[in-house]
Amino acid sequence: MRPAMYPVPPPSIFAPLAKAREVEGVSVQGSEVKNHLHKTLELNGRWKFKPDPEEKGEERGWFYPEFSDTDWEEMEVPSNFVDRCELQNFYKPVWFRKRFGRLEGEVRVLFEGVDYLAEVWLNGEKLGEHEGYFCPFQFRLTGKLQEENVLVVKVQNPFDRGIRGRGVLLTFLSTKHYPKGVLNFHDCRPGDCLSPKLSQSLGTGGIYRPVRLLVSGRVHFDWVLITPVLEGKNARALVDVFLSNEASSPEEVELQLELEGVRKAWKVVAEPGCNRVRLEWPLENPKLWFPWDHLELGGPHLYTLRSRIVKDGECWDEREDRFGVREVRLGGELEKRGDRRVGPEAYHWFLNGRKIFIRGTNYLSTEWMSRVSRELYEKDAELIKRANMNMVRVHAHLEPPLLYDVFDERGIMVWQDFTLQWGYRADREFREKCKRMLAEMIYLYYNHPSVVLWCCHNEPLWIWFKMGNRRLDDELFQVATSIDPSRPVHKASGKGDSHIYLGWYGGLFTSVRKRRDPFPTEFGSQAIPLGFTRWVEDAWPPKVKRWRYHDAQLSILCTYLGSWRKYRTFEEFAKASQLYQAELLKYYIEQFRIKKYNPTGGCLSFWFVNWWPSIGWGVLDHERNPMLGYEALRQAYSPLLVCVDWEKSIFRRGEKVRLPVWVVNDWHREFGTCVVEWRLSRTRNRVIEGSRKWTFAEIHLPWINFPVLSMPTTVCPGEEKAEVLSEGSFELEVPADSVRKAGEISLSFGEPIDLRLELLLTRGEETLSSNRYHFLVR
Numbered sequence: 196m197r198p199a200m201y202p203v204p205p206p207s208i209f210a211p212l213a214k215a216r217e218v219e220g221v222s223v224q225g226s227e228v229k230n231h232l233h234k235t236l237e238l239n240g241r242w243k244f245k246p247d248p249e250e251k252g253e254e255r256g257w258f259y260p261e262f263s264d265t266d267w268e269e270m271e272v273p274s275n276f277v278d279r280c281e282l283q284n285f286y287k288p289v290w291f292r293k294r295f296g297r298l299e300g301e302v303r304v305l306f307e308g309v310d311y312l313a314e315v316w317l318n319g320e321k322l323g324e325h326e327g328y329f330c331p332f333q334f335r336l337t338g339k340l341q342e343e344n345v346l347v348v349k350v351q352n353p354f355d356r357g358i359r360g361r362g363v364l365l366t367f368l369s370t371k372h373y374p375k376g377v378l379n380f381h382d383c384r385p386g387d388c389l390s391p392k393l394s395q396s397l398g399t400g401g402i403y404r405p406v407r408l409l410v411s412g413r414v415h416f417d418w419v420l421i422t423p424v425l426e427g428k429n430a431r432a433l434v435d436v437f438l439s440n441e442a443s444s445p446e447e448v449e450l451q452l453e454l455e456g457v458r459k460a461w462k463v464v465a466e467p468g469c470n471r472v473r474l475e476w477p478l479e480n481p482k483l484w485f486p487w488d489h490l491e492l493g494g495p496h497l498y499t500l501r502s503r504i505v506k507d508g509e510c511w512d513e514r515e516d517r518f519g520v521r522e523v524r525l526g527g528e529l530e531k532r533g534d535r536r537v538g539p540e541a542y543h544w545f546l547n548g549r550k551i552f553i554r555g556t557n558y559l560s561t562e563w564m565s566r567v568s569r570e571l572y573e574k575d576a577e578l579i580k581r582a583n584m585n586m587v588r589v590h591a592h593l594e595p596p597l598l599y600d601v602f603d604e605r606g607i608m609v610w611q612d613f614t615l616q617w618g619y620r621a622d623r624e625f626r627e628k629c630k631r632m633l634a635e636m637i638y639l640y641y642n643h644p645s646v647v648l649w650c651c652h653n654e655p656l657w658i659w660f661k662m663g664n665r666r667l668d669d670e671l672f673q674v675a676t677s678i679d680p681s682r683p684v685h686k687a688s689g690k691g692d693s694h695i696y697l698g699w700y701g702g703l704f705t706s707v708r709k710r711r712d713p714f715p716t717e718f719g720s721q722a723i724p725l726g727f728t729r730w731v732e733d734a735w736p737p738k739v740k741r742w743r744y745h746d747a748q749l750s751i752l753c754t755y756l757g758s759w760r761k762y763r764t765f766e767e768f769a770k771a772s773q774l775y776q777a778e779l780l781k782y783y784i785e786q787f788r789i790k791k792y793n794p795t796g797g798c799l800s801f802w803f804v805n806w807w808p809s810i811g812w813g814v815l816d817h818e819r820n821p822m823l824g825y826e827a828l829r830q831a832y833s834p835l836l837v838c839v840d841w842e843k844s845i846f847r848r849g850e851k852v853r854l855p856v857w858v859v860n861d862w863h864r865e866f867g868t869c870v871v872e873w874r875l876s877r878t879r880n881r882v883i884e885g886s887r888k889w890t891f892a893e894i895h896l897p898w899i900n901f902p903v904l905s906m907p908t909t910v911c912p913g914e915e916k917a918e919v920l921s922e923g924s925f926e927l928e929v930p931a932d933s934v935r936k937a938g939e940i941s942l943s944f945g946e947p948i949d950l951r952l953e954l955l956l957t958r959g960e961e962t963l964s965s966n967r968y969h970f971l972v973r
Contacts, residue, residue, distance in 0.1 A: 196422050197433050197473070198641060199678050201634035206315075206323045206332040208305070209638045211417045211469035212437050218470045220461030225451050229508040232300060233415075238346070238406040243267040243292040250287055252349060257290050258316040260345035264292050273308075275401040275563040276352060284396050286354035288312075291402065293346045300410045301441055302336040308404030308564065308595065309350055311373060316347040326628070328375060328399070329593040329614070330635040333409075337441065352400025355379055357620060358391045369618050370664075374629050375399070376591035376614035376653070378562050383802070383811050387746045397807075403565040404595060412511025413442045414465050414504050421500060421642050422681055423478075423520040425547065430520050432476040438504060438512075440465040448511065451503040452476070460505075476500075483547045484519030484644040486585040487606030488834055491864045492549055495519065495606030497644070517603060519644025522547050525683045525796075542692065542714030542796040546647075550932060552788075552861045553608070553797020554832040555586030557717065561806045561817075564595055572601040574819060579607055579803070582814075582825060583832035588688075588716060588799050591616040591653040593636060602645040609645045610716070610799070611636070612688065613671065615652040621664040629667060630674045637678050649675045650685040658690040692716040694801075695783075699751060703907060704779045707786050708842055713794045717801040718783050720755070721748060722776035722824055723769035724816035730808035735765035747810035755885040755907045770823075771883050774911040776814070777827035784831035785838045788859045791934045800828060830966065834861040835929075837871055837937070837956040837964045844910040845971045852942040858927060858935050858956060858964075866929040869963065871937040872955040873924065876917035880949045880969045883909040910969045917951050944972040 200213040243264045245257070256262050272291070276282035282289065306313065310328035314321065318341060322334040357371040358380050371380060378384075378399045386393035409415075417437040424431045432454075440446050444467065451460045454476055463472055482496035497517050504512045524545050544551045560567050560575060579587060587602075588610040602609055613633050619625060633651065640646050651671040656663030668686050675684040685691065694717035698704025707718075728734045731745060737759055742749050753759060755775055762768040780800060787798040805813035814824035831838075840855045856871055885907030925938035940952070949971055956964040 196424055196681055197435060198420050198422065198637075201630070201674060201678055203631050203634055206325055206334055207631075207635055208331045208333055209418065209635055211439055212471075212638065215437055215469040215471035216466055218463055218466065218472055220450060220463050220472045220474060223449065223460050223462045225458055225460030226449060226505060226508060228503065228505055228510045231510040231513070233409075233411045233510060233512045236295075236298070236408040236410070238293055238295060238304070238408060239272055241269040242272045242402075244270045245290050246282065246285060247288040247290055247349075248285075252288060252290050258321070258347040258349075259319045267292070272402045272406060273404050273565040275310075275399060275403050275565045277397050277399070277401075277563050278565070282400075284398070286352060286395075286398070288349045288351045289400070291348045291350065293406075295344050295346065295408070297340050297342050297344070298408060298410055301413055301415060302340060303333045303409045304336055304346065305331060305333045305407045305409055306402070306404070307331045307406070309348070309402050310352060310378075310400050310564075311375065312351040312353060314349040318344055327632055327635070328378070330632065330639060331404075335441070336408075348402065350400060350402060352398045354395060356391075358394060360391075370621070371617075371619050372625070374614050374619065374632060376612070376616045377559060378592050378614070381591070381616060383559070383746055383805070383809070384562060385744065385807065387743055389740070389743060393744060399562050399564070401565060403563070412504065412506060412509070414438055414440045414446050414448050414506070415512040416502065416504065416514050417469055418638065419500070419502060419514065419516045419642075420638070421516060421518040423518060423522075425520065425522045428480055430478040430481045432478060432498075432500075432518070432520075434474040434476060434500070436472040436474065436502065437469055438463075438465060438472070439469045440467050443467055446506075449505040451505055453501040454498060478520060481520040484521035485546060485606065486551065486608050487580055488583065488585045488861070489549075489551065489863065491862060492547070495604065495644075497603060516642055517600070518642045519603065521644045523647045523682060543792060544647075544796055549863060550792070551585070552791055552932070553586050553714070553799070554861070555584045555588065555608075555610075555797070555799040556828070557590040557799055557802035558587040558804070559590055559592060559802070559806050560594060560598065560804070567595055567597065569597055569601065572598050575804070576601050576605040576607055578815065578819065578821075580605065582829040583834060584828070586610060586647075586797070586799065587803065588612065590802065596639065599640055599643040599645055603643050607645060608647045609643070610648045610650060611640065611646050612650045612653050615655070617654055618656045619664055619667065621667065626667050626670055630670060633671050633674055634678060637675060641679065646682070648683045648685060649679065650688050651675060652687045654689045654694070655687050658687055688716055694718070698755065698779050698907075704782055705842060707783055708840075711790065711794055712787070714796050714798070715783075715787060716799045718798070719801040719812045720776045720779050721752060721772065721810055721812055722814070722822050723747070723752075723772040723810050724805065724820070724822060725766060725769050726816055726818065726820065727769065727808070727810060728765050742810065745809045753886065755883075755909070757884050757886055773823040774881070775883055775909050777823040778909050778911060780814070780824050781827040781831045784828070785836070786840075788831070788836060789838065789840055789857050789934065791859060793934075833964055835859070835866070835956070835964050837954045837966050839940075839952065839954065839966070839968055841968065841970075844969065845908060845973055846942070846944070848947065848972055849943065849945055854940040854942065854952070856925065856937040856940060856954065858929055858937050860929050860931065860933050863931050865931045866958055866963065869927060869929045869956055869958045871925045871927065872922070872957065873940055874922040874953045875920050875940075875942070876951045876953070877920055878914055878917040878949050878951040878969075880913040880951070880971065881911040882971065883911060910971055912967075912969055913949070920950075946972070948972045
């Protein structure tokens with residue numbers, strides 16, 4: 196169960212791990228620490244910078260310490276290029292310079308995140324270069340420091356010339372060169388799929404995470420990996436400590452670990468280079484990590500392991516690592532067909548041996564990662580929990596480690612995608628680069644209990660066509676499964692799991708009723724934020740190119756809402772789009788929950804937040820203001836849900852209709868005898884009528900817009916006042932983690948009427964769940 200090591204080249208912080216030699220730790224009585232040698236100094240703040248459009252900075256000696264940078268401007272670090280107007284669409288190098296004083300001891304400079312290409316010099320000497328955006332990298336400075344030092348970094352967010360074509364062809368013909376996932380090409384980022392240039396506008400480049408100087412003794416930590424193993428009521432923490440000895444001869448040190456107030460120590464003889472010490476820590480009756488919505492099982496308990504390297508009473512290095520005791524696996528048990536499949540193709544989720552139904556969404560906080568903070572992540576976590584979701588899929592990119600810290604604490608599970616989206620090069624060099632980055636991702640987030648699955652690629656082209664780089668994903672899958680045997684690994688999202696866009700890319704959303712999907716990980720529709728005209732000048736009436744730059748698929752909106760010309764104001768059109776999205780999401784989720792474990796193991800909507808001023812699939816705008824779809828998610832994702840299984844919302848006069856009523860309980864506790872009360876009322880609903888016709892508003896931007904053969908008509912809430920026509924109730928038992936049919940409501944009306952159906956699930960005087968639906972008789 197211990198993680199395997201995969202070779203990663205310098206200057207990645209994980210480069211030493213694969214070269215580590217095994218050394219034994221001999222248990223000893225821990226010594227007292229009298230003073231601390233290690234410290235961390237921040238290099239954040241104002242840095243000198245200068246763009247290099249001609250790429251002649253090296254020729255002009257910009258990396259030399261004596262070079263005069265007095266006329267250079269200053270930029271805050273961390274930051275993204277997009278924060279400077281002149282760099283928002285700049286793809287050439289940008290040079291940075293920072294001065295600092297002399298330090299004693301073993302000194303390294305750590306870059307926590309630079310996007311995307313970086314070359315580093317100290318006092319005119321080139322230290323090395325790095326490619327990537329999410330993995331920290333470092334350089335040893337010992338023996339190179341002077342009284343005053345000049346650190347120089349050349350950063351480039353390169354233009355990806357593998358992105359080519361227009362519209363849908365841009366998606367399917369592009370074989371991108373840089374594995375940045377949704378951060379450089381996506382239909383939810385600036386420019387959508389308009390053109391190679393516009394699709395890469397407002398890029399993500401920059402020194403976007405902190406830069407630090409690390410001071411330690413000759414022996415210091417490289418990394419610590421912790422693997423919890425459940426064994427009945429007890430557990431073991433398998434601890435792999437990686438430490439490097441920068442001296443040329445072996446060094447005897449004391450390794451001290453402290454967990455839950457208990458301190459242990461081992462004598463270690465560290466050989467020159469990286470050393471791996473394998474330790475075990477028994478945990479009796481451990482507190483297990485469960486998601487936040489299952490407090491009846493335990494909740495998100497975390498352990499903190501404190502590690503020190505001590506030499507003669509002096510602490511040479513120190514670190515803290517948090518972990519949770521939890522075991523995750525995927526399995527089958529499809530009740531009606533006796534299916535016993537195991538692994539990702541089944542998608543029934545088991546946490547610590549208990550089956551958990553997944554309710555979640557896809558997530559991207561922002562592409563400009565210098566703007567993230569604990570406050571932002573905690574706000575998003577609270578909004579996720581308030582919407583009754585227990586999982587997010589971090590969609591085709593990686594967030595900074597702070598997100599996973601917050602989700603560990605808040606008990607939100609993470610499906611973690613690797614940073615690949617659609618098509619890429621097929622050569623060996625690119626495959627090796629991706630395998631190295633995948634290994635870095637796994638090591639970086641390995642200790643986080645919130646991360647429950649690795650996914651290698653989102654929507655690679657080979658899942659649809661006989662094209663695309665399947666060999667890349669086969670090799671990535673092998674790397675991930677060999678490194679981390681403790682988590683499920685999925686090769687390609689969209690293959691095995693389901694991406695369903697009925698009611699958006701063709702068809703009606705009610706057609707999902709006929710599907711049997713083990714695990715839908717994308718579904719949804721676009722909705723227009725009410726603030727869009729405040730963020731974008733002259734946005735109404737719609738200018739097709741401008742709206743498309745902000746991701747709006749106007750022709751599809753008009754297919755399901757009717758032409759924008761029939762709406763008197765922008766607010767009316769926007770409200771209609773939000774009503775449609777809310778009804779679609781509610782229908783999808785209720786259908787998946789009625790099919791709970793038969794076969795569906797959960798579902799993830801697409802997506803949570805429109806991270807920039809755009810018209811996208813999110814239920815929050817970029818300012819985190821909820822749209823109507825957010826309330827629909829909150830209602831449909833209630834752990835205890837009463838709902839109706841309906842196929843259509845418009846009935847003919849005299850038609851006899853039977854509406855099955857279901858109660859879904861995701862909690863692992865029973866509710867005993869409950870009552871479903873229903874009430875049917877006459878009201879006045881709102882009807883959104885679409886169009887059977889194809890809309891050619893975007894003909895200059897080829898996009899797949901499948902025809903809708905029947906008129907898309909959506910019945911939405913209208914007036915609140917209503918006249919009660921009939922009512923009734925059903926009694927049923929509600930077991931733990933169950934789906935139960937409560938009864939059927941029969942309807943038949945001989946005249947046109949607008950109807951509202953209200954449901955209430957009660958236990959004694961306590962209201963457990965409520966719901967409402969809107970129908971028409973024509």
